[in-house]
Amino acid sequence: MGIKPTHGALVIIGGAEDRDGDCVVLREFVRLAGGMKAHIAVMTAATGHPEEVGEVYIRAFKRLGAESVEVVGTERRKDSECEEGIYTIEQATGIFFTGGDQSRIVEFIKGSPLCDAIRKRHQEGVVIGGTSAGAAMMPDEMIVGGASVSNPSINAVSMAPGMGFLPDIMVDQHFAQRGRLGRLLAALVLHPAVLGLGIDEDTAIIVKGDEFEVVGQGAITVVDESTATHNNLEGLLKDEAIALCGVKLHILPSGYRFNLKTHLPVL
Template sequence: MAAAENKRQLVIIGGAEDKEGDSQILREFVRRAGGTKANIIIMTAATELPREVGENYIRVFERLGAESVRIVDTETREDAASSTALEAVSKATGIFFTGGDQARITSILKGTELDKAIHERAAEGIVIGGTSAGAAVMPDKMIVVGDSETNPRLEIVEMGPGLGFLPGVVIDQHFSERGRLGRLITALIREPVVLGFGIDENTAMVVTDNQIEIIGQGSVTIVDESESTYNNMDEILRDEALAICGAKLHILPHGFKFDLKTRKPILNNGVAVDAVPVASAS
């Protein structure tokens, strides 16, 4: 069950977010969770070091002023049915998924009582955040594993079910730092969906209803395949190069926005891109 679009609040982070300085991205998460009244739970299903990773986020969120922060560690699917975990979700104003291995998140949580409870709270409008693996699980179909720094080929990406907080898109993380354009394009064509988002490290796309705002140090790369004129997916073998023609590419840094309904970028002055005159070459 996807979060209701008119109440959706997501903070989707490309990984390696600042935890020691101003912590702009995590600060925004705390603000949306209620600020000094925030009741945040940290979901550590992705990591094999839940206590260490969770306590690191406890320190950050408490430093930023959250009233209550606790870890919900689910090592097995049985843990995802515990009354303690379900009660924590019922009281939370913000739920944060750590990094690690995204396949661990879905194998432990997807389809459980806890998964259902988190989606119900998301539909009520509480903020859901995730970094790295926690970002990868946000769509309904996610990149499970894939090769970096290579050209698009069907063999380089393995897809699987995500948690579905932002359905109908593909998300990749650590994007520029690990050269992942090839695998994002492959995932986008394989699904098929029309929008792919590649999020740099220490960068986030903050989703409110159907609008995305970019915050942080890097950029978000958006591949829009909705008006592409050709791809050769049905003509090639798994190890042969993919071709795509007519796709749109947007690269948006801090302060820029993107409308999920119209699939148009919005400049940092609030003007939609299609309303801006195109400068001619002299």
């Protein structure tokens, strides 16, 4: 369970992180990327406004002291074959995916030479970060849409293959702010994963090996569906309510850690 210890850390952000003030979350990403020696590659595949969004992160990361920040633009699939972008990844000590539409990340990057370079650098110890859509794409199966509801149903969530940086986990972002507990529960029932992680805005988990630590202003909602004793999925129609019994829930604010192998908070 969890990423292999030889891999770099993952910084998974719930979106709307502070980029102009203390930048608590982004500060930790830069620190993991090498601090004042950091070479950061900003991946703007998710957004339809790559220049504007890229500039925001160039400014933020440079203000925090990163030595260099370069945008790797992938506005179409063919861009992921570009030697210049691949070279930027090969030199990077931190790779950061911006927000937007997570489906664009998978469509433009997954399975490409650029993707191969990203995975190789991660295996070599480079940190990968992502916010909003850049967080949603982290699992094997990602949430691409759905309703903000309290009660789960089959039509409360839509799913698609993700990038697979964090296997056996389901991630939802903007969690408390948009009331997404119902769709995370629906996702866990429809596409069984070991754990579901709801990440609030301006909040992140830093995953190292089999543990993650919470940083930021909000909290992480951990849903352990592996303890479930019953659901009524069999025979259920699309708009009918899902029943789910025996699920375990943890709410973890900044400073708390959680073991992905034992499914227990580290107190």
